[in-house]
Structure formats: C-alpha cells, structure tokens
Amino acid sequence: MRPRLAIVGTVGMLSLSSLGSLILMSAAIQNAGRFGDLYSLLLLTNLLGLAAFSGLIAMNVRDLVLQLRRRAPGARLTLRMLSIFVTLSVLPICVLYGFSMNFLMRGVDSWFDVHIDHALSDALELSRSALDLRMREVLSQTENLAEEISAGAPQNAVLDLGALRDPGNSVVTETWDPGEGDLNLLRRRIGAEELLVVTVQGRLLQSSNSGTDLVPNIPPAPILLQVKQGHSYIGLEPIGNAGLYMRVAVALPDTNVDRPARVLQALFPVAEGMNALASNVESAHAKYQELVYLRRKLKLSFAMTLTLVLLSSIATAVWAAFYSARRLTAPISDLAAGTAAVAAGNYTMTLPVNTSDDVGFLVSSFNDMTRRIAVARSEVDTQHRYVNTLLSQLSSGVLALDETGHIKTLNDAGRRILDLGDVVITGMRVSELAEKREHLAPFVECLSAHLEAGDERWQQESQIFIRTGRRALMCRGSHLPLDVDTEAGHVVVFDDVTALIQGQRDAAWSEVARRLAHEIKNPLTPIQLSAERLRQKYLSKMAPPDAETLDRLTTTIVQQVETMKAMVNTFSDYARMPAINQERTDLNKMILAVVDLYRSANPEARFELDFATDLPPISVDASRLRQVFNNLVKNALEASSDRTKAVITLSTRRLHTETGDYLTISILDRGDGIPPEMLTNIFEPYVTSKTRGTGLGLAIVKKIIEEHGGVVTLENDEGGGARATIRLPLVADPKAQRSPA
Amino acid sequence: MNAVRRLIALVFCLCLSAGAIARGVTITNGTASFEDAHLVISIQASIALNENVEEALDNGITLFFEAETKILRERRLWPDTQMLRASHRFALSRHALSNRYALTDLASGESRTFKTLQEALLVLGDLQRVLVSDEAVLPKPEVYLARARLRLITEELPAPMRPLVWISPSWWVSSPWYEWLIKR
Numbered sequence: 001m002r003p004r005l006a007i008v009g010t011v012g013m014l015s016l017s018s019l020g021s022l023i024l025m026s027a028a029i030q031n032a033g034r035f036g037d038l039y040s041l042l043l044l045t046n047l048l049g050l051a052a053f054s055g056l057i058a059m060n061v062r063d064l065v066l067q068l069r070r071r072a073p074g075a076r077l078t079l080r081m082l083s084i085f086v087t088l089s090v091l092p093i094c095v096l097y098g099f100s101m102n103f104l105m106r107g108v109d110s111w112f113d114v115h116i117d118h119a120l121s122d123a124l125e126l127s128r129s130a131l132d133l134r135m136r137e138v139l140s141q142t143e144n145l146a147e148e149i150s151a152g153a154p155q156n157a158v159l160d161l162g163a164l165r166d167p168g169n170s171v172v173t174e175t176w177d178p179g180e181g182d183l184n185l186l187r188r189r190i191g192a193e194e195l196l197v198v199t200v201q202g203r204l205l206q207s208s209n210s211g212t213d214l215v216p217n218i219p220p221a222p223i224l225l226q227v228k229q230g231h232s233y234i235g236l237e238p239i240g241n242a243g244l245y246m247r248v249a250v251a252l253p254d255t256n257v258d259r260p261a262r263v264l265q266a267l268f269p270v271a272e273g274m275n276a277l278a279s280n281v282e283s284a285h286a287k288y289q290e291l292v293y294l295r296r297k298l299k300l301s302f303a304m305t306l307t308l309v310l311l312s313s314i315a316t317a318v319w320a321a322f323y324s325a326r327r328l329t330a331p332i333s334d335l336a337a338g339t340a341a342v343a344a345g346n347y348t349m350t351l352p353v354n355t356s357d358d359v360g361f362l363v364s365s366f367n368d369m370t371r372r373i374a375v376a377r378s379e380v381d382t383q384h385r386y387v388n389t390l391l392s393q394l395s396s397g398v399l400a401l402d403e404t405g406h407i408k409t410l411n412d413a414g415r416r417i418l419d420l421g422d423v424v425i426t427g428m429r430v431s432e433l434a435e436k437r438e439h440l441a442p443f444v445e446c447l448s449a450h451l452e453a454g455d456e457r458w459q460q461e462s463q464i465f466i467r468t469g470r471r472a473l474m475c476r477g478s479h480l481p482l483d484v485d486t487e488a489g490h491v492v493v494f495d496d497v498t499a500l501i502q503g504q505r506d507a508a509w510s511e512v513a514r515r516l517a518h519e520i521k522n523p524l525t526p527i528q529l530s531a532e533r534l535r536q537k538y539l540s541k542m543a544p545p546d547a548e549t550l551d552r553l554t555t556t557i558v559q560q561v562e563t564m565k566a567m568v569n570t571f572s573d574y575a576r577m578p579a580i581n582q583e584r585t586d587l588n589k590m591i592l593a594v595v596d597l598y599r600s601a602n603p604e605a606r607f608e609l610d611f612a613t614d615l616p617p618i619s620v621d622a623s624r625l626r627q628v629f630n631n632l633v634k635n636a637l638e639a640s641s642d643r644t645k646a647v648i649t650l651s652t653r654r655l656h657t658e659t660g661d662y663l664t665i666s667i668l669d670r671g672d673g674i675p676p677e678m679l680t681n682i683f684e685p686y687v688t689s690k691t692r693g694t695g696l697g698l699a700i701v702k703k704i705i706e707e708h709g710g711v712v713t714l715e716n717d718e719g720g721g722a723r724a725t726i727r728l729p730l731v732a733d734p735k736a737q738r739s740p741a
Numbered sequence: 742m743n744a745v746r747r748l749i750a751l752v753f754c755l756c757l758s759a760g761a762i763a764r765g766v767t768i769t770n771g772t773a774s775f776e777d778a779h780l781v782i783s784i785q786a787s788i789a790l791n792e793n794v795e796e797a798l799d800n801g802i803t804l805f806f807e808a809e810t811k812i813l814r815e816r817r818l819w820p821d822t823q824m825l826r827a828s829h830r831f832a833l834s835r836h837a838l839s840n841r842y843a844l845t846d847l848a849s850g851e852s853r854t855f856k857t858l859q860e861a862l863l864v865l866g867d868l869q870r871v872l873v874s875d876e877a878v879l880p881k882p883e884v885y886l887a888r889a890r891l892r893l894i895t896e897e898l899p900a901p902m903r904p905l906v907w908i909s910p911s912w913w914v915s916s917p918w919y920e921w922l923i924k925r
Contacts, residue, residue, distance in 0.1 A: 043904065127838060222860065236839040237854045244839070282838035286801040289837070293800030294901050301901040 008323070011056070015316050046308050053315035060322040073340060074333025078325045085321030090314050097310040101303060108299050112292060120285045127278040131236055131270065135246050138268045139234045141190045142248040146264045149186075150253035183208035192266040193245070197252060199260045200228040219249050219265050227251050227263045236270075244270040244278060331359045338366055347374035401490040405430050405451055408489065417473065417496045418443065419466040439465050443473060447492060450477050461497075465680075472498045509685045509699070513571040521568045524561050531557035574685065574696050580621035580707055587663060588615055590622065591650055594629040602637060602646070610651035618663060618730060624704045628712075631697045632667045632724050639671030639722060646670070654730075661730040668723045673716040682714050765789065766891050768919035773887055775876050780923075782810050782827070782872035784889045786916060788862040793911040794893070795858065797902075798842075803834040805847075805897040806865060810872040812879065812923070813886040821886065824879055827872035830894070831865055866891075876925075885923045890916045 064082070067075035187195035187208040196216050197206040202224055207216040223233045226249075233249040245267050252262035270278065291298075334351045341349040349370055351363045388411075391398050397414025401407055407425050410418075423436055430451070434444040446462040459476045475494040535554035539547050588611045595607050633648065640646035649668040654661065674682060681687050683702040686695035698714070705712040710728040717723045770785040786808075790798070798804055812825035830847040836854065842861040845852040855861040871889070879885055892915030895906045906912040 043907075124837060131838075220855075220860075222856065235841075235856070237841060238836050238839060238843060239852075239854070241850075241852075278838055282836065286837050290801035290899070293797065293802065294899055297899075297901040297905055301904055304904055 011316075011319060011323075015312075019312075043304075043308075046312065050308065050311055050315060053312065053319060057315060057318050057322065060319070064322075072333070073336030074329045077332060078329045081325040081328060082321050085324060086318055089317035089321060093310060093313050093317065097306065101306060104302050104306065105299055108295065108302065112295060116288065117292070120281070120288050123281045124285045127281045128236075130274065131244075131246070131278065134268075134270070134274075135234050135236065135248075138190070138192075138246055138266065139232060139248050139250075142192075142264065142266045143232060143250050145186055145190055145266075146250045146252050149264065187266070190266065191268065193269050194265075194267040196265045198224070198263050198265065200224050200263055201260065203260075205262065217247075217265075217267060219247065219263065223247070223249050223265075224263055228261060239267075242269075243275045246270065331355065331363055335363060335366055338370070342370055342373065347377050395495070397492075397494045397496075399447075399492040399494070401430060401451070401492070403488040403490075405448075405490075407433070414494070417471070417494065418464070443475070443494075446475055447477070451490060455479070462494075471496055472501050505684060506703075510574065513574050513685070517568045517572040520564065521572070524565055524568065528558055528561040528565075531561070570696055574700055574703065580624060582619040583622055584617040585620050585622045585625070586615070586617050587620075587625075587665065588612075588652055590626060591629055591652065591665065594626060594633055595648075595650060597630075598633050598637060605637060605640075605646040605648065608647065608649040610649065612652045612654050614654050615652055615663060616654075616730065618728060620708055620728070621704075625708070628701045628704050628726070629665075629667075631701050635697065636667055636669035636671070636722075636724075639669045639673075655727070663728045663730060665726040665728075666723060667725075668717055668721060670719075670721040673720065673722050674714060676716075679715070683712070765791075766893075766914055766916040768889055768891060768916045771887060771889050771919050771921050773921075773923045778876050780812075780825075780872070780874050780876045780879065781870050782812075782887060782889070783869045784808065784810070784871060784891070784919065786866040786868065786891045788866050788891070790858070790862070790914065791911050793909070794914060797898075798833065798835055798858070801835065801837070802899065802902075803832050803897075805894040806831045806833065806891060807894050808868050808871050808891045809889065811888045812872070812874075813888065814883065815886050824885065825872060825874050827874075829868065829871050833861060833865065879923075879925055881925045883925050885925065886920060887923050888918045888920050890918050892916065 064075065064078060066072075068079065183195050183197070183206050187193075187210065193210050194217060195208040196204060196218070198204050198218060202218055202221060204216055204218060209216065217239065219227075219233070223235075226233050228251070230251065232251070233247070235247050237245050237247050239245045246269075247265065247267055249263055249265045252264045254262060269275070331351070331354065338349045338351050347370055350367050353360050353363050353367070391409075391411035392413070394411060394413055397417045398409075398411045399407065399414055400409045407428050407430065410420075410425060418437070418440055420437065425433060425436070428436070430444055430447050434441040443462050443464050446460050450458045450460070455477065456479045457477070459474070462473045462475055464471050464473060473494045474497045475492055477490060477492045480489045480491060531554045535550060539550055539554075542550060591611075592609070595609065599605070599607055633650075636648045637646055640648075647670045649666075651666045651668075653664045653666075655664050656662075678687060683698050685699045687699075688695040688697075702712050705726055705728070708728055710726055712724065712726045714722060714724045766786055766788050768784055768786045772783050774781050774783075794804065808829040808831070810825075810827045811823055813821040813823055815821050832843075832845045832847055834843050834845075835841075836843050839854065841854040841856055842858050843852055843854045844861045844865055853864065855864065868891070893912070895903070895912055898906060898912075902912075
C-alpha cells in the first residue's frame with residue numbers, strides 16, 4: 001500500500017503543480033505584468049511536468065506490453081479497460097481542445113478590426129497635420145527672426161524694440177550679434193521655450209531659456225549639417241518627460257565671411273492640450289500596433305499554453321486510466337494468478353483482500369478454498385509420507401501398478417533389489433521395463449503372465465541377473481479391487497531370497513560334506529592298513545613278476561587312499577571350520593608375502609600391486625585369510641592360459657560408505673574369465689572350470705570371508721579376465737558385523 | 742487544429758534557421774583610464790539589428806539593452822575573482838507621432854531622440870563611463886582582466902514573444918565577451 005500511496009501522492013503533487021503553473025502561465029500570457037518574469041520558468045516547469053508524465057506513461061506502457069507478451073493474468077483485461085478509459089477521457093478533451101482553439105483564434109482575431117486600425121492611423125495623421133500647421137508657422141517665425149538678426153541691427157538695437165518689431169527697417173545694414181538680453185526678448189516675442197545661436201560645428205554662442213533647465217539643447221550634428229547645406233530643419237521631438245517639442249533650426253546668414261557660419265535654433269512647446277491629445281493618440285496607436293504585431297505571437301502563445309494544457313490533461317488522464325485499470329483488474333489478475341498457481345499445485349497461495357465489495361468476497365472465498373485444499377493436501381501428504389516411510393523401511397520390494405499395467409510406485413528396497421540405478425520407471429508400462437533394463441526380462445515376464453491372466457493372488461519365484469550375479473526373487477502379487485476411495489490396480493511384493501537359498505544350500509553342502517567325511521574316512525584306514533599288510537606279507541614270497549604286480553597294485557591302493565583321505569579332510573574342514581583366531585594384521589604385508597611366494601614359483605608371471613597406503617591394521621584370522629589369498633592368487637594364475645604371460649593385479653582400498661568403513665581387496669587376472677552359466681553358483685562346492693581339484697576352493701574362500709563378516713564377489717571384468725573382490729568391515733570384532741551392505 | 746499545424750510548421754522552420762544569426766553586436770573597443778583616483782571604463786560597440794528585431798521595434802516593441810562590465814583578477818588553476826561589476830540598461834523605442842527613435846538611459850532617465858535608427862544605434866554603441874569606481878578597489882601592482890558585453894534583454898520582451906525567442910536565434914542579440922587587460 002505504501003508504494004502505491006507514494007506513487008499516487010507524487011503524481012497528485014505533479015498534477016497540482018502542473019495545473020498551478022498552467023494557470024500562472026495563462027495569467028502571464030493574458031497580462032505580461034502578472035507573472036511575466038516567471039513565464040519562462042513556468043513554461044519550463046510545465047514541459048518538465050509533461051516529460052515526467054510521459055515517462056510514467058511510457059513505463060506503464062512498457063510494463064503492459066511485457067505482460068501481454070508473456071500472457072500475464074489480467075493483462076488483456078487491463079488493456080481493454082485502459083482502452084475504454086482512454087477513449088472516454090481523451091476523446092472529449094480533444095474535442096474540447098479543438099473548439100477552444102477555434103474560439104481562441106477567432107477571439108484573438110476579433111480584437112483587431114481594420115476600421116480601428118484605419119481610425120488610429122488617421123488620428124495619428126490628423127495629429128501630425130495639426131502639428132504640421134503649427135510647425136510651418138514656427139518655422140516661418142524663426143526664419144524671419146534669423147533674417148532680422150542677419151539684416152544687421154545696431155549694437156544698441158537691443159533697446160530699439162520698435163525697430164526689431166519692424167522687419168522692414170532698413171536702417172540695420174550690418175550683421176547683428178544679439179546679447180543674452182536681446183535673445184530673451186526675441187525668444188519671448190516668438191513664443192519659443194529655448195533660443196540658441198550655435199556654430200555649424202555645434203559650439204554654443206548664445207542661448208535663452210525660459211525654464212529652469214540651464215543645459216541648452218544643442219542641435220545634433222545631422223541637423224547642423226542639414227542647415228549648413230542650406231535646408232532649414234523643423235521637427236517634432238519628444239524631449240525627456242516634458243512632452244512634445246518643435247525643434248526649428250535655420251541658418252543665420254552673416255556678412256562677415258571671417259566668422260564661422262551660425263545656426264539659430266528655437267524650441268517651441270506644443271500646446272498643453274494638443275500635447276495631451278497627441279500623446280494619447282500616439283500611445284493608443286503604438287499600443288494597437290504592438291498588439292497587431294504580437295497578434296501571431298499571441299495566438300502562438302495561447303495555442304502553446306492550450307496545447308500544454310491538452311497534453312498535460314491527456315497525460316494525466318492516460319496515467320489515471322492506467323492506474324484505475326490496474327486497480328480494478330488487480331484483484332482479478334490476482335485471482336487468475338492464484339487459480340493458475342493452484343492448478344500448478346501451489347495450495348499455499350493467499351490473495352490480499354483489499355476491498356469489501358463483490359470482488360473482495362470472491363477473493364476471500366478463493367482464500368478459504370485454497371486454505372482447505374492446503375489442509376487436505378497436507379493430510380494426504382502426511383499419509384503419503386507415512387506410507388512411503390513404511391515402504392522404504394521394508395526389506396521387500398513393493399511395486400504398485402494401475403489397472404492398465406503402468407507402474408505407479410516402487411519403494412527403495414524394490415529399486416535396490418532390481419538394480420534400477422537412477423532409471424525413472426514411474427508411469428512406465430511393465431513391458432517397457434524390460435526394454436529399459438534387459439536384465440529384468442524374466443521378472444517382467446513373470447509379472448506380465450499373471451497380469452494378463454487376471455490372477456487375483458499369485459506367487460512365483462523368478463530369477464534375474466544383475467552385476468553381482470543371479471538373484472532369486474520370490475514374487476507375490478495381488479489384484480486391488482475397485483473401491484470408492486481407491487482405483488483398481490495390482491500390487492507386487494518381491495523379496496531377494498538369494499541369500500536364503502544360498503544359506504540353505506551351504507548348510508546342505510556342509511551336511512553332505514560332514515556325512516561324506518564321516519562315512520568315507522572310517523573305512524579308509526583299514527583299507528590302507530590291509531593293503532600295506534598284503535604287500536608286506538606276500539611281496540617277498542612271490543615270484544618276481546607277481547611281486548612286481550602286487551607292489552604296483554598295493555602302492556596304487558595306498559596312494560589313492562591317501563588322496564581320498566586328503567579329500568575327506570578337505571570336506572571335513574569345509575563342514576566344520578574351527579573358530580577364527582583374531583590378531584591385528586597388516587593386509588598389505590600379508591598379500592605381499594603371498595605374492596612373493598607365487599612370484600618365486602612363477603618368475604615369468606607379472607604381479608602388479610596397487611596398495612592403499614592408508615590401510616589400518618585389521619583384526620582377522622591371519623592363517624585363514626592367508627589361505628583365502630593363496631586360493632585366489634592360485635586361481636588367478638591357473639585362469640591365465642599361458643602362465644608365462646600371466647598378469648595379476650592386486651589392489652587394496654579403504655572404502656567409506658554410509659554404513660561404515662571397509663577394506664576392499666581386488667585380484668584381477670587377464671584370463672578367459674568365468675563362463676556366464678557358472679557365475680551364479682561359482683562359490684558352491686564342486687562348481688569349477690578346472691579339471692583338477694576338489695571344487696571346494698572358492699566355497700572355502702566364501703565361507704572364511706563370511707566368517708569375518710565380509711563379502712566376496714567374483715565377476716568378469718570389462719577388460720577381460722575375472723575379478724575377485726573381497727570386502728571386509730573395519731571393526732574391532734569381525735563378528736560384530738556379519739553382513740555389510 | 743490549424744493553429745497546431747501552424748505551430749508545428751513554425752517550430753520546424755525556426756529550427757532550420759537556428760544557425761543563421763544575420764547580424765549582431767560586436768564590441769570594437771574597450772578602454773580603461775584612471776581619472777582623479779577613479780577607474781573609468783568606456784566601450785564602443787558596433788550594433789546592427791536584424792530584420793526581426795527591427796520589425797518589432799518599428800511595431801512599437803521597446804527593446805532593452807544591457808551593457809555589462811566586469812573587472813576580474815585572474816588566478817591560476819582557480820576561478821577568477823570578480824573585483825567590480827557594473828550594468829547599464831538602455832531602452833530603445835520608436836515614437837510613431839514624430840517618426841523618431843528614442844533612446845533612454847534607464848539609470849539616469851536621460852532620453853534622446855534620433856531621426857534614424859542608425860543614429861540611435863551609434864549613440865547606443867558609444868558607451869562612455871559604463872563603469873566608474875574608486876581605483877583603490879584594485880590594489881597595485883596587479884594586472885586585471887576587464888570584460889564587457891552588450892546584449893538585448895530578451896526577458897524584457899512581451900510574454901507572447903518569449904517562446905519564440907527561445908527557439909529563434911535571430912533574437913539572441915548579444916556580443917561575445919570583449920576582454921582586455923588593465924595594468925595598475
């Protein structure tokens with residue numbers, strides 16, 4: 001609200017100042033005396049105000065265009081309302097402007113009338129004519145006076161006023177130089193206010209003045225020049241504030257050629273009444289002429305002022321239209337934006353309720369609606385999170401499908417069991433799952449068969465092949481019936497029973513081995529003793545050919561019995577492993593010792609060692625673990641087709657995971673690898689790709705590693721060959737953690 | 742609306758002629774003398790009014806001129822210090838009844854009339870004693886910069902003419918600053 005109030009306040013102030021300056025400018029135009037000095041400032045103020053408004057409008061237009069381009073909610077409604085407001089406000093203003101301008105121009109024109117113009121010119125001419133008559137009189141008087149003076153009056157003629165009054169007096173024969181007193185008399189006689197005698201160069205010789213102004217009004221050089229050229233001067237001049245005067249300058253002829261030429265100047269005041277009338281006429285004519293001259297400028301100024309008023313009004317109206325349109329459409333725009341937000345899933349949207357009218361009620365209702373939806377959504381989310389938490393905590397995989405076989409959800413355990421990695425399967429058809437992840441084809445076939453058959457409840461074991469080998473899955477499916485609150489679909493729960501089955505097999509094999517050892521080992525000793533006894537008793541008594549045969553046969557029996565004993569012992573060891581004897585052991589050193597043993601026996605083979613330097617000592621049964629490494633290195637050497645070119649890579653690493661710290665030991669050979677069909681049960685007894693041996697080597701390895709709480713895997717390497725990986729937990733007591741992640 | 746069109750056309754034409762100032766005012770000489778412990782500044786200017794200004798004068802518009810004089814002390818890397826400043830204003834008008842031009846010194850009120858405008862402008866251009874000041878204001882020994890200019894005061898023109906004056910260079914009648922040095 002505050003920014004809006006600030007904008008409205010600023011614009012209001014701008015409008016008021018603009019209006020005020022327009023009024024003042026109008027007053028200044030009509031009467032230059034009022035605010036005339038401020039005219040330029042006012043004009044500038046108005047132009048700046050107009051520029052400010054134009055800037056505001058430009059910003060609004062730009063915002064509106066941007067909103068229209070990005071199809072912002074309410075933008076088109078704003079444009080429509082703006083168009084209506086602008087049309088309703090600007091059109092009448094323009095019409096009013098047109099008529100006002102027309103009236104104004106006509107009004108200004110009506111001030112001027114050709115008759116008045118002529119009348120004033122005639123009055124001025126009449127004044128001039130009236131004055132001309134008088135001017136001719138005073139010219140004649142002055143010229144006569146000059147002739148009198150030039151005719152030559154005696155030096156004492158000043159006192160002979162009668163002679164002076166008689167122009168025809170021929171007694172005076174020489175040029176007369178009047179004194180100051182004489183000049184005063186002459187001035188009074190002709191009625192002049194000032195009488196001067198000056199040289200043509202402008203030097204004052206004599207003067208007579210009736211007033212208090214002691215400074216004689218010397219005729220300007222152009223007048224003196226004119227008189228010198230033989231032309232008398234008569235002119236009407238306004239002198240200071242004293243009004244109009246008639247200036248007469250005539251040559252003063254002189255018989256004395258040695259003296260400089262002289263000029264007689266007389267100033268005659270215009271009669272007071274005539275002066276006032278002439279001044280009035282002159283003033284009125286000047287004023288009217290000024291008005292006529294300013295007519296076009298005046299119209300221009302009026303037009304400019306009126307145009308400024310028009311533009312300011314339009315600018316204010318357009319801005320007000322923008323403001324009003326925005327205010328009116330703001331709640332609707334908010335509603336549109338709110339609806340879009342709700343549609344996009346944002347249920348926390350709350351709109352401001354600024355008005356108490358119908359729109360305000362609508363906004364309140366919208367807010368109530370979103371609040372309720374948000375509460376319901378929150379409850380659903382809570383329930384959903386609870387179910388998800390439950391599902392994520394399950395060790396079984398839970399797969400939910402809709403009626404059409406599209407996957408709706410799969411819990412974390414399910415993703416882990418199916419080895420899905422980061423693949424997004426939600427929304428995918430079950431059949432597409434096999435296309436994305438080929439190893440899931442048996443699982444998908446199992447599911448599809450039951451879904452197509454429409455089985456209500458079913459259970460089936462399936463097997464998939466993932467990176468760590470074959471996994472056995474126990475799948476149980478149920479059809480979800482259509483309910484009021486839930487839609488129809490299927491749910492499939494599956495468990496990885498590989499370890500369980502393996503455990504059962506291991507147990508079975510242990511039992512077999514134990515029984516085998518027990519049943520076979522007992523008769524072996526009597527057989528061996530009997531064979532040795534036969535050999536000892538009858539060998540010396542028999543003929544050489546028979547003796548040789550007996551010796552060979554008994555020796556064979558004893559050797560085979562020994563072999564069987566060794567095999568039975570191995571079975572016995574596998575069936576009944578002794579308790580592990582823990583001691584702190586440096587695994588790197590242990591592996592190096594084993595490698596040294598095989599390196600001396602196979603000098604052509606190449607052993608590449610990549611040991612981690614940060615391996616801490618680990619509590620293990622050293623002799624049992626050494627047996628493990630012996631078995632694995634031996635297997636790796638045997639797996640290489642040519643032992644002389646065998647390359648065995650052994651590496652150790654320390655591994656930190658969310659479930660704890662581990663040591664990993666990797667033994668990689670570059671042989672032919674493990675046949676794929678053997679990968680699944682390579683660690684089972686009697687599973688071997690070699691022609692010799694008991695087939696218990698890897699089974700014993702697995703058993704020892706598992707007794708240390710570790711995991712051993714065997715897989716084909718992408719670069720060729722097989723890689724055995726052992727992972728041992730870094731804990732004080734290996735038994736404390738039997739099954740790492 | 743015709744008026745608006747005329748306004749736009751007029752502004753356009755005036756803008757086109759913006760660089761064409763036909764005639765103007767030039768100060769031809771400036772003198773400084775020390776008389777009776779006083780500094781006296783006189784300047785001579787050549788004034789030629791253009792047609793627009795003459796037309797306004799002949800139509801009864803009174804023109805006001807200002808002779809502005811300054812005495813500055815120059816400073817390096819720093820604005821000059823103004824020691825003295827004087828301004829003289831004159832009004833030039835036409836008396837329709839007598840067909841004469843009247844030139845009035847607004848300071849003294851003294852008025853003189855002339856038959857022709859040229860005579861009036863000659864007298865206006867001969868500006869004697871436009872600045873008279875006690876010479877003690879300018880300390881010795883120092884060289885001072887005198888600046889003078891004569892201009893038409895457009896602010897005194899009738900209000901309707903002012904928008905026109907703003908955009909019409911023919912009304913920008915002013916001499917450039919005339920400068921000379923005064924040694925003390």
